[in-house]
Amino acid sequence: MKSVNPYTNKLNKEYTNHQKNEINNILNEVDLAFHDWKKTPFETRKQLMHQLGNQLELQKEELADLIVSEMGKIKKEAIGEIQKCAWVCKYYADNAEQFLQNEIIQTENFESYVSFQPLGTVLTVMPWNFPFWQVFRFLAPALMAGNTGVLKHASNVPGCAMVIEKLVKKAGFPKNVFRTLLISGSEVKQVIENPLVKAVTLTGSTPAGKSVASVAGSVLKKSVLELGGSDPYLILEDADIKEAAKLCVSSRLLNAGQSCIGAKRFIVMEKVYEAFKDEFVRLMESSKYGNPNDEEIAIGPLARIDLRDELHQQVMSSVGKGAKVLCGAYIPDGESAFYPPTVLENVQPGMAAYHEELFGPVASLFKVKSVEEGIKIANDTVFGLGAGVFTKDKEKGRHLAEKGLDAGCVFVNDFVKSDPRLPFGGVKESGYGRELSLWGIREFVNIKTVVIK
Known part of the structure; x- marks a missing residue:
């Protein structure tokens, strides 16, 4: 061993x-x-x-x-x-x-x-x-x-x-x-x-x-x-876009994206999609990877070379079927198991990025016209570990968290995290x-x- x-x-x-x-x-x-x-x-x-x-x-x-x-x-x-x-x-x-x-x-x-x-x-x-x-x-x-x-x-x-x-x-x-x-x-x-x-x-x-x-x-x-998990996050029209993007990036990049409860799919209302996308991609692109002992670094390498290569294959397979790369999606030079923060859009059924868990710093963006469409996409997965909702209307957030999303834990206006005081599972x-x-x-x-x- x-x-x-x-x-x-x-x-x-x-x-x-x-x-x-x-x-x-x-x-x-x-x-x-x-x-x-x-x-x-x-x-x-x-x-x-x-x-x-x-x-x-x-x-x-x-x-x-x-x-x-x-x-x-x-x-x-x-x-x-x-x-x-x-x-x-x-x-x-x-x-x-x-x-x-x-x-x-x-x-x-x-x-x-x-x-x-x-x-x-x-x-x-x-x-x-x-x-x-x-x-x-x-x-x-x-x-x-x-x-x-x-x-x-x-x-x-x-x-x-x-x-x-x-x-x-x-x-x-x-x-x-x-x-x-x-x-x-x-x-x-x-x-x-x-x-x-x-x-x-x-x-x-x-x-x-x-x-x-x-x-x-x-x-x-x-x-x-x-x-495993493929946690969906709903970004509603009344969300604080900059705060939502910041927290979503934090969740996606935690532990270099290698977290079962990491935010992975971001489902955004059409009216705020471009604003969210611009801020989200900016934050992902500006997040540095490198020596894990460096204080300035946001993410370190993935745990193994083979895991990095498997992740890249999932990304490239999705791109080959029509997903669009907004940033990242390449294997850096060198011996380390690095993978850069990556964002995909135009992710559709039939793609790995739609159906599979991407265990690394890769995010998928979805543009939807209604909350109902957003819930449908969020729940269209075999997984059900965590989920998130961003909205200034706490009662709407409570309703979607409790009644709308199929997951073991749902957070409103924050990303999912485990806590000894709260039950955890899917x-x-x-x-x-x-x-x-x-x-x-x-x-x-x-x-x-x-x-x-």
């Missing part, structure tokens, strides 16, 4: 994959740890989780450097990612006990209530684009609920995977409460099927989600999936189940009914 710097295209380090006997030993050790961990009082769990959050904050610079070197995120965004991980640790440390309190249900019986009990060892299969945040938004609620965890991380961020395991140990958690498996994607099936694993969660592509769901279903194990081929908030911690518990006559 190799860690390659996408900016220099040079090898960081090679890691040895765990063999079958090592995998089984780790699963046995984590299962044994569960039987003690589930009995640990909430106050002890709380103290340990706070210590983990503090450890993240203390090491944020070096952890950010690791993110930069393994997947190319710009340094300031990498620091923000680590700080967000510390936030989710402290959020669940302070709220888990309340979220999992017994709920009394009044019946004719002497007593009846719902109790929330941990399931056991949960496998988490995570992607490279937010190599710490994606893991910690699972880790914090899962461990606070009394579960133990096993991580199968993306193969290009093994350094991040191993450091997360070390951080948990350093914070004082009991040995084997959270472990990393250095395995290939083809080995995930045998881990899910292992009787010691009680559930699985995956953040990643829709094909990967379907594969994991199929295996989990075949052995009747709970799964939660957070998959519909359609963007997955099922929820992470974060009360709903997230209750995904991997036994919701147990207790009746005393």
Whole structure:
């Protein structure tokens, strides 16, 4: 397993994959740890989780450097990612006990209530684009609920995977409460099927989600999936055009466009289309790419050369079918996995840019004559993760967000972002189940009914 710097295209380090006997030993050790961990009082769990959050904050610079070197995120965004991980640790440390309190249900019986009990060892299969945040938004609620965890991380961020395991140990958690498996994607099936694993969660592509769901279903194990997205943003006639363009560009370029909840399709009312397009393209063109450690840089390289090339192929395929390039759409010279901020218009059904997720700094513009037409295009996708609406009429925005757009989360006058206090997840081929908030911690518990006559 190799860690390659996408900016220099040079090898960081090679890691040895765990063999079958090592995998089984780790699963046995984590299962044994569960039987003690589930009995640990909430106050002890709380103290340990706070210590983990503090450890993240203390090491944020070096952890950010690791993110930069393994997947190319710009340094300031990498620091923000680590700080967000510390936030989710402290959020669940302070709220888990309340979220999992017994709920009394009044019946004719002497007593009846719902109790929330941990399931056991949960496998988490995570992607490279937010190599710490994606893991910690699972880790914090899962461990606070009394579960133990096993991580199968993306193969290009093994350094991040191993450091997360070390951080948990350093914070004082009991040995084997959270472990990393250095395995290939083809080995995930045998881990899910292992009787010691009680559930699985995956953040990643829709094909990967379907594969994991199929295996989990075949052995009747709970799964939660957070998959791809092609988030639409509606720009209404009364929107603040400059503010909308600024926020839309920020969302599209965050993490070099490699975000499942990044704004990807911009559906603009005809009367303000030209004004929005001019401002949007100006901001995209002026956003610099380069060394991710440079403070002046807006985006770094994509995570891998092959991912950059795949993105360019999607763009060129769309252009070949009639999409118009407003900026970008070329592969820069050099060894780095750079792709410039790119804007397409005249995107039509049948094009990759219309139907597929473009996982990089590429935006598609659509001009529509009515809100109804805009909603139709917005919802004409297999995905349903996030969406946005820009309008000065908050009630109209509320109505479109709640009743009009098919997505797991919709933001009005801002771009979609995850927050430990709010549930996060999608519909359609963007997955099922929820992470974060009360709903997230209750995904991997036994919701147990207790009746005393």
